[in-house]
Amino acid sequence: MDIEPAARPDIFREVEHFSGAEAVERPIPAWERLWNMGWLRKAVIIAALCGAWQAYGVWSDNSLLFPSFTDTIEAFTDNLVNGVLPARAWVSIKVLLIGYAVGAGLATLLSVLAITTRLGNDFLETLTSMFNPLPAIALLPLALLWFGLGSGSLVFVLVHSVLWVVALNMHAGFMGVSSTLRMVGRNYGLSSLSYVLKILVPAAFPSILTGLKIGWAFAWRTLIAAELVFGVSSGKGGLGWFIFENKNQLEIPSVFAGLLCVIIIGLAMENLVFRWIERRTVRRWGMQH
Amino acid sequence: MDKRRQSLGDCAKMMGWMMSEPLLDVRGVTLQYKTSERVVTATHRVSFSVLQGDRFVLLGPSGCGKSSLLKAVGGYIKPIEGDISLRGQHISGPGPDRMMVFQEFDQLLPWKTVADNVVFPLLASGRMRKAEAVGRARHYIDKVGLSKFADSYPHTLSGGMKQRVAIARGMAMEPEILLMDEPFAALDALTRRTMQDELLRLWDDTKFTVLFVTHSINEAIRIGTRILLLSPHPGQVRAEVNSSTEPLRQMELESQINTLLFA
Numbered sequence: 001m002d003i004e005p006a007a008r009p010d011i012f013r014e015v016e017h018f019s020g021a022e023a024v025e026r027p028i029p030a031w032e033r034l035w036n037m038g039w040l041r042k043a044v045i046i047a048a049l050c051g052a053w054q055a056y057g058v059w060s061d062n063s064l065l066f067p068s069f070t071d072t073i074e075a076f077t078d079n080l081v082n083g084v085l086p087a088r089a090w091v092s093i094k095v096l097l098i099g100y101a102v103g104a105g106l107a108t109l110l111s112v113l114a115i116t117t118r119l120g121n122d123f124l125e126t127l128t129s130m131f132n133p134l135p136a137i138a139l140l141p142l143a144l145l146w147f148g149l150g151s152g153s154l155v156f157v158l159v160h161s162v163l164w165v166v167a168l169n170m171h172a173g174f175m176g177v178s179s180t181l182r183m184v185g186r187n188y189g190l191s192s193l194s195y196v197l198k199i200l201v202p203a204a205f206p207s208i209l210t211g212l213k214i215g216w217a218f219a220w221r222t223l224i225a226a227e228l229v230f231g232v233s234s235g236k237g238g239l240g241w242f243i244f245e246n247k248n249q250l251e252i253p254s255v256f257a258g259l260l261c262v263i264i265i266g267l268a269m270e271n272l273v274f275r276w277i278e279r280r281t282v283r284r285w286g287m288q289h
Numbered sequence: 290m291d292k293r294r295q296s297l298g299d300c301a302k303m304m305g306w307m308m309s310e311p312l313l314d315v316r317g318v319t320l321q322y323k324t325s326e327r328v329v330t331a332t333h334r335v336s337f338s339v340l341q342g343d344r345f346v347l348l349g350p351s352g353c354g355k356s357s358l359l360k361a362v363g364g365y366i367k368p369i370e371g372d373i374s375l376r377g378q379h380i381s382g383p384g385p386d387r388m389m390v391f392q393e394f395d396q397l398l399p400w401k402t403v404a405d406n407v408v409f410p411l412l413a414s415g416r417m418r419k420a421e422a423v424g425r426a427r428h429y430i431d432k433v434g435l436s437k438f439a440d441s442y443p444h445t446l447s448g449g450m451k452q453r454v455a456i457a458r459g460m461a462m463e464p465e466i467l468l469m470d471e472p473f474a475a476l477d478a479l480t481r482r483t484m485q486d487e488l489l490r491l492w493d494d495t496k497f498t499v500l501f502v503t504h505s506i507n508e509a510i511r512i513g514t515r516i517l518l519l520s521p522h523p524g525q526v527r528a529e530v531n532s533s534t535e536p537l538r539q540m541e542l543e544s545q546i547n548t549l550l551f552a
Contacts, residue, residue: 180393183365186383188410198413202400285399286444 039271067253075253076260085242089261092223092238095151099158100219104212106159107166112196114167115174124171128164136161136222140229154226161222162215169211173204206282213274217266224262310377311338312498313362313466317371320357320524331357332524334371337517339466339500344492346513346532347502350550354524355502359470362500363389375465385414388459392471394451397443397458404430404439407458414462429461430454432491449480456488460497467499473508485511506546510539518549 018024034040050069057068067075079085110127113120136157143153177200185199201208227240237245239258246254282288315338320331331354339345347355360366362373364383373380375387388410390396397406407426411417417425430439433453443451452472459467473481485508492499503509509516510532518528527549533539 178393178395180391180396181398183363183383183389183391184396184398186365187363187385187387187389188413189383189385190413194413198409199398202398205400281400285442287399 042271064250064252067256071253072256072260075251076257079254079257085257085261088237088239088242088258089265092227092240093265095154095238096158096219096223098151099155099223100162100216102155103159103162103219104166104215107163107170107211107215110163110167111170111174114171115196115200116192121171124167128168131160132164132168134160136218137225137229140226144230149230153230154223157222157226158219161218165218166208166211166215169207169214170204173207173211174200176207177203202285205285206287209274209277209282213270216269216274220262220266312341312343312376313339313500314374314377315358315362315371316373318358318361318368318373319370320354320361320366321369322357322366330523332519335519335524335526336371337526337529339498341498342496343498343500344512344514345498345500346509346516347500347519348506348509348513348516348546349504349519349524349527350521351504352521352524353519354521355504355519356470358519358524359389359468359500359502362466363387363468385410385416385462386465387468388462388464390452390455390459390467390469390472392474394448394475396455397451399443402440402442403435403446403454406443406454407461410458410462416462425461426457429457432460432494433457433487447480449476449484452476452484453487456491460491460495463497465498467497469499469501471502471504474503474505481508488512506543506550509546510542516546518546520550 028036054069057063057066057071060066063071076085110120110124114124115121139157139160140153143156147153147156181199181203185195190198223238224240224243227238228244239262243255243258246252246258278288316336317334318336319333321328322331323329335354335358337345347358349355357366361368362380364380364387380387397403398409401409404423404426407430408419408422411422411425412419416422427436427439430436433456435450435453435457438446438450443454446454455472456469459469473484476484489512491497501509501512503512513532516528516530516532517526518530519525520527528546530542530545533542
């Protein structure tokens, strides 16, 4: 059964010498380099979607139900030039930013409390499990009673839509910070506030950023929906109101233009603002690839 | 005037500590940790003293509580019996006078460059101003041979380089004692060997006091000037011996330790 492997001689070789750099490395062809750019690939996808939209619009030939891409763009530029759309979008964004900032601030406060005390932890867990499943729009009737027809009610529902999801993600991020990093932070003798700000927050930043992104999307859709429900606040309507108004007047291309505006703002936020933050933080730090 | 006399007295006392008294005194320390079902005793009445300039090694198989002991010295665990004191001061919590170098590669702050990682504790502990801290950080980064990588982020470094940064960070704080928790255990054998040599070279340079935990007998003999041998379950002192630089004595010591541990 014992089989000895056959005896083999020792082998020594001279290695080849590569003279030109060419043989060892060569540049990637131009088209492949272009295709490596994320924005270009996404632009191609968007162009394809617009093409499909246009084709269906022309084919169905019913601008009342489904205006074509060009009709929508026309309505969009018209409303852009006469200043209606920018004004409406600005009204929405202003309310959105206030609600978002307040919500994110409260979320930070709650999750810091939750990470530093056990009772705070129970508090946050109970509240999030109670309120996170509750749709913000369901609170709108109450908000209208309490704060009246104004941006106060909008801010209230926005805070509700942002707070729980951001707090959940932030808390999960804090909990996930490795025990080594925690011990390093305590080794430096940091006070509890700077321990949270200088160790926990950056270490949990990927989760925090995810929470902020989801919170942004939640806030945006809550706002548009709320504006659709009660429209004008103190004489100035937002984008939701713009959509609602144009639907009533059967200006369907303008309805599409309003929706398009919502989409464009969403795309810009995701691809410019959040992407920029990601590049400057979690990617540079090697926490995300 | 009174105050000055008192501080002079303190100074003299400190000098006294430096000359003869142990820098770190561990007296009859029993450590326990709780799991959800039981209380486990990690060490039982362990005593030892570290003198200024010692390279003191805690050696033992896994389960002997050597890491727990180091964490207790670091102030992360409170002994349920006995006392740990540094220069006669009772240790009550973590602090920058006992800088820790961990085994894990993720001990560097990933959002800071190599230089900032070394600078941060100097600033955070309020020891010095920015310019001074940057200068000192540069000095110690140079000492561990990473000047070229001062502006790199940790995720771009190899494991050995990360541990070098952690050592530079610890040394830059010029702590009373540097605590090292198996810092080379996660490295490959070749890198570990060079890192051991580098640590000894650094020690020849600055003669810092270090408390070093390892489970490798070979490493303990190479690194240490004095070795505390712990037996497992629960950790108790089995022996405390002097190491040697002589190859023959080293081999003898190795077999001696082997007998103590496995006989």
